[in-house]
Structure formats: C-alpha cells, structure tokens
Amino acid sequence: MSKEIFSPATLPPPVGYSHVAKVNKGTLIYLAGQVSSDASGKLVGEGNFEAQAEQVFKNIKLGLEAAGAGMADIVKMNVYIVAEVDQAEVPKLRAIRDRYVNTAKPPASTLLFVTRLARPGWLIEIEAVAAID
Numbered sequence: 001m002s003k004e005i006f007s008p009a010t011l012p013p014p015v016g017y018s019h020v021a022k023v024n025k026g027t028l029i030y031l032a033g034q035v036s037s038d039a040s041g042k043l044v045g046e047g048n049f050e051a052q053a054e055q056v057f058k059n060i061k062l063g064l065e066a067a068g069a070g071m072a073d074i075v076k077m078n079v080y081i082v083a084e085v086d087q088a089e090v091p092k093l094r095a096i097r098d099r100y101v102n103t104a105k106p107p108a109s110t111l112l113f114v115t116r117l118a119r120p121g122w123l124i125e126i127e128a129v130a131a132i133d
Contacts, residue, residue, distance in 0.1 A: 001026025001133045003075060005105040016094050017109035021075035023131040029067045033080070033125040034059040035117065043121050049085050050092045052123045057100045064130055071100045073130040074107045080125045083113050093124070 003026070007019040036044045036052035037059075045051025061071055079093070090111075101107060107128075117125050 001131065003131050005075065005102075005107065016098075017106050019108060021108040021131075023075060027132050029064065029069050029073075029130040029132065031060060031063045031067075031128040031130065033078075033127040034063065035119070035122045035125050037122075043119075046121055047123075049081075049089045049123050050096070053093050053096045056124055056126050057096055060126060060128055061100065064128070067130070069130040069132045072102045073132050074101060074128050075131050076129040077101075077107050077109045078127045079109065079111045080114050080117065081111070082116055082123050085113075085123050087113075 002024045004022040005018045005020070006022075007014050011019050034056050036055040038044050038055070044055040060074075064070060064073065081090075081093075117123075
C-alpha cells in the first residue's frame with residue numbers, strides 16, 4: 001500500500017491540515033463519528049469543549065487500534081462542532097489533535113459548525129478514515 005498526503009501549490013496554503021490524501025491499494029477503515037462518551041456511554045466533560053475534544057481523540061485512537069490501525073494511519077477527518085462553542089476554542093482543538101496525528105503530514109480535514117449533534121451535551125464529533133496495508 002502507498003499513501004500520499006500533500007497540498008498542491010495550486011491550492012491555498014492549508015493551516016493544520018492537508019488538501020489531498022491519496023491511497024493506492026491497502027485497506028480503508030471508516031470510523032463512525034466519535035463523541036465524548038466513555039466506554040459506559042457516560043458523557044465526559046459536560047460543558048467543557050477541551051475535555052470533550054480530548055475524549056473524542058481517545059475514542060478515535062481506541063477505535064482505530066481495535067481495527068489494527070493507529071492515529072498516523074488517518075487520511076481524512078471530518079470535525080463537527082456545535083455552534084454554541086465559540087470559534088476562539090478551535091485552537092484548543094488543534095493543540096489536542098496535534099498530540100494525536102502526524103503533524104508533518106496531517107490528514108485531509110473538514111471542520112464544520114453545526115446547529116446540534118445527536119444528543120444534548122455533546123459539543124464535538126469527529127469521524128475518520130484510515131488506510132493500512
């Protein structure tokens with residue numbers, strides 16, 4: 001398998017993500033949107049965006065490990081943040097994400113602010129796609 005993560009010079013310079021993730025052969029792992037609930041289903045970090053983001057990345061890591069992958073194998077992430085979270089909080093998300101992903105070749109990513117998530121109290125949800133041999 002080969003994967004290339006890059007940002008062509010013909011697109012605007014990205015900040016903290018890559019524009020393109022190209023996978024040739026291998027296995028793709030699609031991870032459903034992860035939220036800030038622990039293994040028992042209990043909400044972690046009620047009202048605390050930073051604590052919730054940390055739990056979401058822990059859950060992503062656990063899900064990928066269960067599938068035989070790691071955080072460095074992520075090629076695409078979609079991040080959904082509820083609109084009540086101030087945009088000034090986004091740098092906290094980046095700091096947490098940067099402890100988990102390959103910052104030299106970060107995954108292609110999309111960040112959206114949404115009206116709400118499936119359950120009250122959830123402030124962030126992240127889905128990911130990983131590629132492995």
